[in-house]
Amino acid sequence: MQYGSGQGDPTLRSQICEVMRLEGIRAHPDDVVVTVGSQQALDLVTRVFCDPGDVVICEAPSYVGALGVFSAYECEVVHVAMDGDGLQPTALRDALQAIAAVGKRAKFLYTIPNFHNPAGVTLTAERRTQVLDLCRDSDLLVVEDNPYGLLGFDDEPIPSMRATEPEGVVYLGSFSKTFAPGFRVGWALAPHAVREKLVLAQESATLCPPTFSQLAVSAYLSGHDWHRQVKEFSRMYRDRRDAMLAALDEYFPPTATWTVPAGGFYVWVTLPPGLDSGAMLPPAVTARVAYVPGTAFYADGYGSSCLRLSYCYPPPERIREGVRRLAGVIGEELELRETFGANRPGQSRGSARPNTDLT
Numbered sequence: 276m277q278y279g280s281g282q283g284d285p286t287l288r289s290q291i292c293e294v295m296r297l298e299g300i301r302a303h304p305d306d307v308v309v310t311v312g313s314q315q316a317l318d319l320v321t322r323v324f325c326d327p328g329d330v331v332i333c334e335a336p337s338y339v340g341a342l343g344v345f346s347a348y349e350c351e352v353v354h355v356a357m358d359g360d361g362l363q364p365t366a367l368r369d370a371l372q373a374i375a376a377v378g379k380r381a382k383f384l385y386t387i388p389n390f391h392n393p394a395g396v397t398l399t400a401e402r403r404t405q406v407l408d409l410c411r412d413s414d415l416l417v418v419e420d421n422p423y424g425l426l427g428f429d430d431e432p433i434p435s436m437r438a439t440e441p442e443g444v445v446y447l448g449s450f451s452k453t454f455a456p457g458f459r460v461g462w463a464l465a466p467h468a469v470r471e472k473l474v475l476a477q478e479s480a481t482l483c484p485p486t487f488s489q490l491a492v493s494a495y496l497s498g499h500d501w502h503r504q505v506k507e508f509s510r511m512y513r514d515r516r517d518a519m520l521a522a523l524d525e526y527f528p529p530t531a532t533w534t535v536p537a538g539g540f541y542v543w544v545t546l547p548p549g550l551d552s553g554a555m556l557p558p559a560v561t562a563r564v565a566y567v568p569g570t571a572f573y574a575d576g577y578g579s580s581c582l583r584l585s586y587c588y589p590p591p592e593r594i595r596e597g598v599r600r601l602a603g604v605i606g607e608e609l610e611l612r613e614t615f616g617a618n619r620p621g622q623s624r625g626s627a628r629p630n631t632d633l634t
């Protein structure tokens with residue numbers, strides 16, 4: 276229980292390399308920095324790379340916790356559209372050109388290639404290559420945030436972006452979704468020069484990541500069949516995903532659309548035209564069902580027509596009941612809209628359709 280290494284416990288760093296091998300990554304423990312969840316890794320990477328006004332490219336929508344970090348460091352977020360196959364390379368190319376046209380240069384692309392939070396989609400292998408090619412050509416660093424990669428329902432994991440591009444990618448991992456979030460153990464795997472800066476930033480932030488948590492995670496990895504356990508978790512999440520999709524099919528109006536995740540925790544719903552997920556939240560909570568409104572996942576005010584549902588925690592029968600109640604709230608909102616038109620009280624203005632094609 277003494278202070279430990281600022282970079283993290285060496286045994287745990289070796290074990291982390293074994294975990295990453297499952298996604299095709301060959302890494303040395305020297306290049307791993309243990310962090311207080313991958314959330315702290317996001318903070319450290321942003322602290323190291325960004326000054327106020329710097330541009331960060333993110334998917335549309337993107338992880339709310341990352342957007343919070345980018346906002347805290349006063350970064351300018353440029354969103355890039357996704358569809359059912361993940362980030363659109365053509366949209367990324369256009370964004371890079373638009374940023375260059377105003378004399379700026381993005382600091383990095385922040386991407387969640389697997390079982391996206393909140394969109395639920397996965398970047399195809401073909402697109403990974405295209406995105407990496409574009410980033411290499413533009414000398415743009417990729418921050419690959421991958422807390423859900425091992426939680427796929429059907430296929431073996433697609434090789435991570437870091438596996439093909441060790442020098443151009445900072446990879447972030449976490450034990451929060453495969454073991455337990457309360458230990459707050461995550462990591463960054465970074466090219467050598469970046470790793471040194473991350474260790475310095477980590478030491479100034481915490482001196483060292485918590486020793487007790489690291490020892491607990493390390494003991495779990497060495498003493499248990501954790502890989503089998505992760506597969507068991509995935510089976511449970513698949514049942515919950517199936518329950519949610521079946522309930523959406525049964526209860527939601529045909530004018531709503533949603534993504535079909537092949538892993539992870541989230542379904543991204545696009546509401547029937549004209550509905551506002553922010554305005555709908557209070558009646559939903561009154562009906563004792565909650566979700567995250569879409570605007571939380573955009574830095575630019577978009578997303579009011581969307582919302583994120585999570586199926587990771589409740590058992591299937593509660594998921595079904597939650598979706599049924601939410602469908603009831605949507606039905607009431609549609610009726611109100613029919614009665615009062617678009618200007619009914621509580622409706623936010625503008626920013627309706629998100630800049631993306633997630634159906």
Ligand SMILES: Cc1ncc(COP(=O)(O)O)c(C=O)c1O
Nearest residue numbers: 312313314338392420449451461
């Ligand atoms: C995409 C993504 N990145 C990072 C995190 C943060 O996870 P951690 O608990 O490792 O800090 C989350 C948590 O929900 C997440 O969804």
